[in-house]
Amino acid sequence: MTYYYEGFPQSERDEYIKMVNVDQLEEEVKKIMPEGAYYYIASGSENEWTWRNNTTAFNHYQIVPRALTDMDDPQTDTEFLGMKLKTPIMISPIACHGIAHKDAEVATQKGAAAAGALFSSSTYANKSVEEIAAAAPEAPRLFQLYLSKDWKFNEMVFDAIKKAGYKGILLTVDALVSGYREANIRTKFTYPVPLDFFTRYSGAKGQGQSVAQMYAASAQKIGPEDVRRIKEMSGLPVIVKGVCCAEDAYKAIGAGADGIYVTNHGGREIDGSPATIDLLPEIAAAVNHRVPIIFDSGVRRGSHVFKALALGADIVGIGRPYLYGLALGGPKGVESVLNQLNEELVIDMQLTGCKTIEDVKHAKIAHIPYTADNLPSNTSPAVVKPYPKTDENQIKTVGDSDAVSGASKH
Template sequence: MTSYYNGFPQSDRDEAINMINLDELEERAKEVMPEGAYYYIASGSENEWTWRNNTAAFNHFQIVPRALTNMDSPQLDTEFMGMKLKTPVMISPIACHGIAHKDAEVATQKGAAAAGALFTSSTYANKSVEDIAAAAPNAPRFFQLYLSKDWDFNKMVFDAVKKAGYSGILLTVDALVSGFREANLRTKFAYPVPLDFFTRYQGAKGEGQTVAQMYASSAQKIGPEDIKRIKEMSGLPVFVKGVVCAEDAFLAMGAGADGIYVTNHGGREIDCGPATIDMLPEIAKAVDHRVPIIFDSGVRRGSHVFKALALGADLVGIGRPYLYGLALGGAKGVQSVIEQLNQELLIDMQLTGCKTIADIKHARLTHFNYTADNLKSNTDPSRITPYPVTNDNQLKEEDSATDAVSGASQE
């Protein structure tokens, strides 16, 4: 089913998803999402080299199977910052879940809670932190912060987040400006659904603004002293999100960060930067177990989760796949995505003799170099394929004058 917000089609589904792997959801999501919204999710910056290699680089590390371990029934339960979780898979923060489903972050939180996973909400969420928390009152959740130039805005956010029961803040430091996202430019994408914190602070809905315009309202200058100020104002633990080298891990910890979040924003910021999995070992060595490590970017398989944990991560985040799950199945679709990764991860644990998540940290990996590609982006005119036109992914014609997002291409 499909509902509409000012002509923008939003999935209304609430069903488990049958799948063989997460990759197949990317193509299926086109059937229920407008072209601009779809490519906001399914793209990276410039030639998308880093976006592709975030996933490909997991092949640089190989899992060494173990035999005669006399072990069965591996367990996925883990503890993180005092929170008891049923899986090491985490919902990474992404803006504007309303482009995938009418219930937006509320549905995502429900799906994460059903799977026992940590949910993280974006500053640019459509739903309020109060509504998200009410959707699963006892579920664990963190809040991702785009630090504003306006500290009154920041204070409002901190107060709301803490009152709503969020357990920590993920300070994004790798997106001071928007990466050059060609797909957004080609589809003229702008946020089509109101963003709650902008509505409550200024009465501004955030509709009709481009990604670059939204980033422009955030701080372009963030230093170590901001970590201390955020901790004091919020009273919450602060993880520094966007660390991709040992030097920045040392800086963050020296400034009082409670954790390190290794990510390159899913290849959406700097292109031709290294894949996060390739940088994780040096960061884990620098951190040396002094603070927890969250990892994301490119995760599509249970084996990817396994490798990240073995290389030093404590939690492993997913991004694009759960938004495809949200579009195709709502809360139950999000749960299906997490459970697919869990199923694959359990197989890897069984075949390596890892009874617990803690055991994975001692699993043996090997490492071989590789040759990467240099393809043009998927939305380059030389590579783009016709976008499907369905009854569920089209804007309503009568509202087209106010729509921020184009519908599917039609000849």
């Protein structure tokens, strides 16, 4: 059930997960995942105020039930950029799925395809885009780009993703440097498994690098002209990822963006920024259906998906929950997480008389704001619980590897 890469334990599971909700997986996964890897996924930046409120703020909006709708059997099928999907729930891009499972992004893609969900992979993926595409050749997928300062690297990436059948690029513009992630500092986290694009370009594995070191290789200066250049060089639609205000939505569309991605990077960048769900209505009004909108950050319930769709999103991404599912169940675990959220979404659709996802986009939402919390960081020594130790989650010292991170000292 556990494979060791230079001492770093990776799950080999492939099993469906029984759950009441996706939140329970966050505690269960600690039993099989090293502490540093877990907190790389689970934590946010600084005091994690934004990280917490991304989820809490969904309570600012309430779904208004509807009666006498004469409707049953809701359908979650939808379409995005010409791609036919069984669900509006998307696999948002996260780096280094190998910290959760031996088969990394290949396993995630299999799970997404089984659930009929849109998949996206990161520039910092462990597996190659060719391996990911081969895992589910007919499945729809997008590629998340950390724009490099080296345009030869960018060109290599564009050629590879086009040949692998990716349907668009998610240009990340909200992570020009890494947020101050205290949990990563406390656990001395570095990427424990090689990252494919860095290996194939220069032989530099990316393994052993911190998050801040990896971001330093990316462009810290991105403007409208970069959107145009990427579209021209790649020949693919470009969706600007990291838009948090109407002004930037106008700017992105003016630069030729084919879509807007509303996200604050899951609360991993600027702590103290608003929850994304509170920003979505203003951005949706500015976009005014000129291009589609992807939304993520804080989604943990089918009702969250429903609210985001009703407030202007076309597709709703999830992040941390599917990585927990990946560790606990591999491809089938990812599928289980998607199915759980989809099942909750269907219940909300039935209770509001929404037959289709298009109906959800016109559902009635009430808005009653309130003040959110200002608690200390979830990883603060003052509140954190002792991390469980099991046979499966311990790093083994192999050769010259680092027993703390599992990464090669080289």
